[in-house]
Amino acid sequence: MAQTPPLQFTVHRRQPELVRPAKPTPHEFKLLSDIDDQEGLRFHIPVIQFYKQRQPSTAGKDPVAVIRQALAEALVPYYPFAGRLREAANRKLVVDCTGEGVLFIEADAEVRLADFGELLQPPFPGLDELLFDVPGSNAVLHSPLLLIQVTRLQCGGFIFALRLHHCMSDAPGLVQFMSAVGEMARGATAPSVAPVWERHVLNARTPPRVTCTHREYEEVADTKGTIIPLDDMAHRSFFFGRGEMKALRRHAPPHLRDSCSGFEILTACLWKCRTAALRPDPEEEMRIICIVNARAKFEPPLPRGYYGNAFAFPAAVAAAGDLCREPLGFALDLVRKAKSDVTEEYMRSVADTMAVTGRRHFTVVRSYLVSDVTRAGFDAVDFGWGKAAYGGPAKGGVGAIPGVASFYIPFTNKEGEKGIVLPICLPAEAMERFVSELETMLKGPPAADAAKKSTFVLSAL
Numbered sequence: 001m002a003q004t005p006p007l008q009f010t011v012h013r014r015q016p017e018l019v020r021p022a023k024p025t026p027h028e029f030k031l032l033s034d035i036d037d038q039e040g041l042r043f044h045i046p047v048i049q050f051y052k053q054r055q056p057s058t059a060g061k062d063p064v065a066v067i068r069q070a071l072a073e074a075l076v077p078y079y080p081f082a083g084r085l086r087e088a089a090n091r092k093l094v095v096d097c098t099g100e101g102v103l104f105i106e107a108d109a110e111v112r113l114a115d116f117g118e119l120l121q122p123p124f125p126g127l128d129e130l131l132f133d134v135p136g137s138n139a140v141l142h143s144p145l146l147l148i149q150v151t152r153l154q155c156g157g158f159i160f161a162l163r164l165h166h167c168m169s170d171a172p173g174l175v176q177f178m179s180a181v182g183e184m185a186r187g188a189t190a191p192s193v194a195p196v197w198e199r200h201v202l203n204a205r206t207p208p209r210v211t212c213t214h215r216e217y218e219e220v221a222d223t224k225g226t227i228i229p230l231d232d233m234a235h236r237s238f239f240f241g242r243g244e245m246k247a248l249r250r251h252a253p254p255h256l257r258d259s260c261s262g263f264e265i266l267t268a269c270l271w272k273c274r275t276a277a278l279r280p281d282p283e284e285e286m287r288i289i290c291i292v293n294a295r296a297k298f299e300p301p302l303p304r305g306y307y308g309n310a311f312a313f314p315a316a317v318a319a320a321g322d323l324c325r326e327p328l329g330f331a332l333d334l335v336r337k338a339k340s341d342v343t344e345e346y347m348r349s350v351a352d353t354m355a356v357t358g359r360r361h362f363t364v365v366r367s368y369l370v371s372d373v374t375r376a377g378f379d380a381v382d383f384g385w386g387k388a389a390y391g392g393p394a395k396g397g398v399g400a401i402p403g404v405a406s407f408y409i410p411f412t413n414k415e416g417e418k419g420i421v422l423p424i425c426l427p428a429e430a431m432e433r434f435v436s437e438l439e440t441m442l443k444g445p446p447a448a449d450a451a452k453k454s455t456f457v458l459s460a461l
Contacts, residue, residue, distance in 0.1 A: 009111035011129040011151060016137075018101035018144070022072040025079035029086075030095045032167055033202035034351035036309045037093035039361035041166040042140045044147075046131055046394035047174065047378065050120050051385040052113060053156030058385050063158040064106045064150045067383055070185035071104065071148065077195050078177055078307075081168065085141050091359050093167055095145075102146035103137055112155040113389065118414045120390035122423035123235040127394055131161035140165070160383070161394065166309070171376040172293065173307030178381045185383040196305035201298075208352035211345060216289055216315035217353055220365040234431035235396065238438070239411060240266060241419035247442045251328035260332060263290075263372050263408065264339070266420070268331035269441060270406070271316075274368055275323045277426065277434035282321025284366055288335060289315045291371035292342040299344060312350055313362045313369070314338040320366075328441075369405040374420060379410060396423030 051063070075082045083097040109130070116124070124130070131149055147163040164174055180191035240248075248265050249257050271288040280286065295302045295310045302310055316334035323331055354360070362369075378391035393407040411421035426434055 007111070007115055007117075007125040009109055009115070009126055009129075011107050011109045011126065011132075013129075013132060013149075014106040016103050016105050016132075016134045016147075019068060019071050019075070019104040019148075020101035021075040021079050021082050021099055022069075023076050025076060025082065025099050026097060027099065028097050030080055030083075030097060030197060031199060031203075032085075032093045032095065033199040033308055034204045034354045034359075035202045035311075035347070036167050036199060037091070038354050038359045040313070041309060043166055044138050044163045045166045046127075047162045047164070047392065048124060048127070048131065048394040049160040049162075049378065049381060049388040049391040050113060050116070051158050051160065051383070052389055054385050061384065062152075063160075063383065063385065064152065066185050067148075067150050067160065067181065068104060068106075070181045070383070071102070073184040074177065074181045074191065075102065077191060078180065080197070081145050081177065083145065084143065085145065085165065085167065087141055090355070095168075101144070102148060103134055103144045105132055105134070105147070105149040107132075107149055107151040109151050109153055109159070111153060113153050113157040114155065121237045121409070121411060121421045122393065122395045123237070124394065127161075130159050131163060131394060133163075138163075140167075157389075158385070160388075169307050170293075170309040170311055171371070171373050171378075172295070173309070175377045175381065176305070176307050179377070182382045182384075193305050195307055196303045197308075198303060198306060199308050201302065201306075202308065202310065202347065202351055204351040204355035205348060208355045210349050210352050210356065212341070212349040214350065214353050215287070215317050216313040216362045217357065217360050218363050219360075220285070220363050222365045232428050233425055234428045235423065235425050236431060236435075237396075237421050237423045239413055239419055239421050241413065241417045244419070244442055248328075251441060252332055253327075253329040256329065256332060256336075260336065262420075264332060264335050265328075266408070266422075267370050268328055268335045269438075270370065270422070270424075271335070271368060272323050272328060272331050273434055273437035273441060274424075274426070275320050276437045277430045279430075279433070280320040280366060282319065282324075284320045285317055286320050286323055287315045287317050287363055287367040288331075288338070289313050289362060289367055289369040290335065290339055291369070292339055294342055294344075294347050297342060297344050297347065310347075312342045312347060314341050314346075315363065315367070364404055367404055370408065371405065372408040374408055374410040393423070396425045 080095045082099050082101050083095045086094050086096050145165045149161045151159045248269050275286050292312050316338040379388045392409045396406045406424050408420045412418050
């Protein structure tokens with residue numbers, strides 16, 4: 001059966017403009033933390049939100065004008081976002097709070113929300129037009145820290161797309177800021193959660209002392225060319241609902257079948273299937289890097305309103321041959337151990353590692369990074385048009401090294417079943433093998449309670 005051709009449409013953009021804080025803000029220098037300014041976060045991350053027209057509450061309201069004004073108001077308490085990054089000694093990043101503003105693009109698209117299909121999920125057609133890369137705007141230093149494009153749709157809905165410099169915030173911090181813009185758009189005079197800078201709480205100790213093993217920052221030579229090539233890449237999304245997760249749990253050891261988390265079982269499965277799909281030499285070391293939110297790991301916890309990066313990159317490491325040959329429980333044990341390593345002391349040790357290594361990048365050779373944003377709250381951001389029909393990462397494979405990362409995104413399929421959608425990026429041939437490996441795992445081993453369905457490849461470009 002012939003595939004449906006990708007959706008194509010025209011986007012008419014106005015000239016980019018700078019939106020400045022609505023009131024005067026302090027001109028000062030603010031240091032980022034030693035977690036914030038590591039090399040692996042020195043890139044811009046894309047987010048996209050789709051909103052339906054809401055009648056009659058939004059009749060006559062222009063989302064572009066509403067969001068532009070709300071953004072200016074939110075930038076008053078969040079004024080560091082309106083500044084620019086500078087680099088000091090030892091590659092330390094500093095926000096120069098100049099008040100220059102964030103990039104804002106007004107646009108109209110000759111397309112309706114319904115044209116994107118019933119299932120809104122990455123990869124999205126026309127993403128480069130819906131989040132336009134303004135020439136010269138994506139450098140680490142001296143560039144706007146946020147780029148926002150609001151695109152009106154012919155149906156009365158709109159798309160809010162954003163690109164954030166990751167050194168400024170992680171997913172919870174970004175959602176906090178986006179929610180503040182939403183509150184201003186709905187008439188609030190101040191955000192319900194006051195922003196807290198306090199980046200010094202995640203700085204290295206004096207003197208630094210690395211007390212934990214950080215395999216996520218090991219320097220690994222790519223002796224066999226196993227960093228994923230960027231040409232001929234396939235982007236697909238996979239849905240994991242109750243049936244799929246139940247099928248995966250059947251592969252777990254009996255003592256972990258019910259106690260392991262959904263994140264752990266899914267991550268172990270993806271690590272195993274992706275390794276088999278890439279076909280590395282059996283003795284090659286493969287890494288799975290898990291993003292672990294560390295906000296609650298501190299005593300006392302980080303202050304409410306803290307919007308800096310507060311996560312770790314713990315890594316599990318195993319030989320490719322062992323991952324492919326051993327049952328899923330082998331990978332599952334390694335993932336659980338890596339997650340459990342993250343404590344307050346671990347975070348202190350990461351900050352110290354950054355200080356003594358010149359802010360080293362996490363290991364990318366034979367690595368796969370997964371980030372769970374199912375609880376981040378992107379879809380709950382409301383600019384006055386209700387919750388997003390889709391809200392979250394704009395695509396998989398983003399990062400300082402493209403093709404390495406995937407996100408777990410909350411999703412409801414067309415049957416109304418809630419689950420997780422996973423965008424993944426692999427070389428085309430490896431993608432075919434990945435699909436085969438995943439389907440094999442979802443269909444077996446034979447059991448009386450075998451899942452009635454296998455995974456769906458829901459979207460592909």
